[in-house]
Amino acid sequence: MTLFIYLTTYERALFNSQLLLILFTNFTLFTLGTALFVDDESVAEIINDERANIENDTQAVVIAENSRSAIEFQFTPVAPPPLVIEKKENRQEIKRLLQEKQKSAEERGLLQAQLALALQQNNRLEAQINHLEGEVETRSSQIAALEKNNRELQTSIRKKPAEIASDIDLLKTTIQSQPDLIEHKSVEKKDPPGEQNLPIIIVAQPDDFSGSVEFGFSYEQDNKVTRAINGRLVLDYEQASRYKFNSNFKFEMSDEDGEKSAEKYRWQLQGDYYLDLRNLVFARSDIKRNQFASYEKEDIYTVGYGRILFDENRHKFNMEIGPGYRMAVPNDGKNALSVDEFIVRTRFNYERVVSESLQLMASTVWEMGKENSIYSVNLKAQNKIYRELYLIFDFDYKYMQNVPIDTLNKEVSTGLKLLYAF
Incomplete structure (x- = not known):
């Protein structure tokens, strides 16, 4: 690039010097012709020759200029593109915006997680509030029932101001306040606030442990001598509104002229865990042995x-439902095969206090399985005789869908027994 500029400058200087030389020569010849009186024709020839030389030099200079332009066009290097600072700044701006967007997305995700956690806590709190409202409602109804009983008791005491409630009156009050007659009650004496002239009001509270014993016996003699004995032992242990354990063992035996005609045992165990005042979960077992029934062994x-x-104050209704497993051995000889299957068990139980001394109970149980289904109904009436002594009438009906050959689908039993509660 530097060499090309140098040559161009030199050619221009040479061209200018030639023009000056030609002008100077013409001026000199003109002066000499005038001074020496040269004729016009000679001077004209000299001038024409010089003009021809000038034209030739001018053409040479033009050709050189054209060549220089061509060379300059051909060899002029293309200038390198300038650094684009703006693009770099744009890339940095885009990168910054992407980082801010990612940060915003992370913050939004964190806020969404916090919102989901808050919603879960809100739902849990709502469930707790609903649970507490249910408990408050239940306890309010219980308090209302107790207040009603208290008012009735105060009214009866006012009618008999000189008397204090006897043990039999206490038992009657217990029957009204709690349908389960077999639970023994402890006694506490309290003075009602604001009623100093009234007699003492006796309030019964349930013990943790309670139970009952049933016993029945029959003897018949005609052509044959028939004897039968049956009994039941019930034990309960309960922590109020927390859990409860129940054991129910029953037996029945009879014979005719010394030969056994019935031998039956049944032991039921059940544990209840209260989720609240009205809901519970349970686990139970039911073991049966009967040599003269359709199934000799049956475990559920x-x-x-x-x-x-x-x-309520005078009646109660509850239900149970859940899956189970039944193992039943038919009474079909030594080669009988056990029928084992999963079942669904459902139980409904209703208790009603009819009067101060009479209570009725009814329950039904459905045990539904693929191989066999069993339906049973139990009716029970118990009447207070004296203090903790009761007379029990019991009726049981059981229907089995599938039974071995030469056996019956139905089992019916009734009995009249005495019960002592403790």
Whole structure:
């Protein structure tokens, strides 16, 4: 590039010097012709020759200029593109915006997680509030029932101001306040506030442990001598509104002229855990042995959910439902095969206090399986005789869908027994 500029400058200087030389020569010849009186024709020839030389030099200079332009066009290097600072700044701006967008997305995700956690806590709090409202409602109804009983008791005491409630009156009050007659009650004496002139009001509270014993015996003699004995032992242990354990053992035996005609045992165990005042979960077992029934051995294990549908002053209704497993051995000789299957067990139980001394109970149980289904109904009436002594009438009906050959689908039993509660 530097060499090309140098040559161009030199050619221009040479061209200018030639023009000056030609002008100077013409001026000199003109002066000499004038001074020496040269004729016009000679001077004209000299001038024409010089003009021809000038034209030739001018053409040479033009050709050189054209060549220089061509060379300059051909060899002029293309200038390198300038650094685009703006593009770099744009890339940095885009990168910054992407980082801010990513940061905003992370913050939004964190806020969404916090919102989901808050919603879960809100739902849990709502469930707790609903649970507490249910408990408050239940306890309010219980308090209302107790207040009603208290008012009735105060009214009866006012009618008999000189008398204090006897043990039999206490038992009557217990029957009204709690349908389960077999639970023994402890006694506490309290003075009602604001009623100093009234006699003492006796309030019964349930013990943790309670139970009952049933016993029945029959003897018949005609052409044959028939004897029968049956009994039941019930034990309960309960922590109020927490859990409850129940054991129910029953037996029945009879013979005719010394030969056994019936031998039956049944042991039921059940544990209840209260979720609240009305809902519970349970686990139970039911073991049966009967040499003269359609099934000699029958073991049933069940777990499930129970609910007290209502529990008022004089009546109570509850239900249970849950899956279980049944193992039943038919009474079909030594080669009998056990029928084992999963079942669904459902139980409904209703208790009603008819009067101060009479209570009725009814329950039904459905045990539904693929191989066999069993339906049973139990009716029970118990009447207080004296203090903790009761007379019990019991009726049981059981229907089995599938039974061995030469056996009956139905089993019916009735009995009249004495019960002592402790």
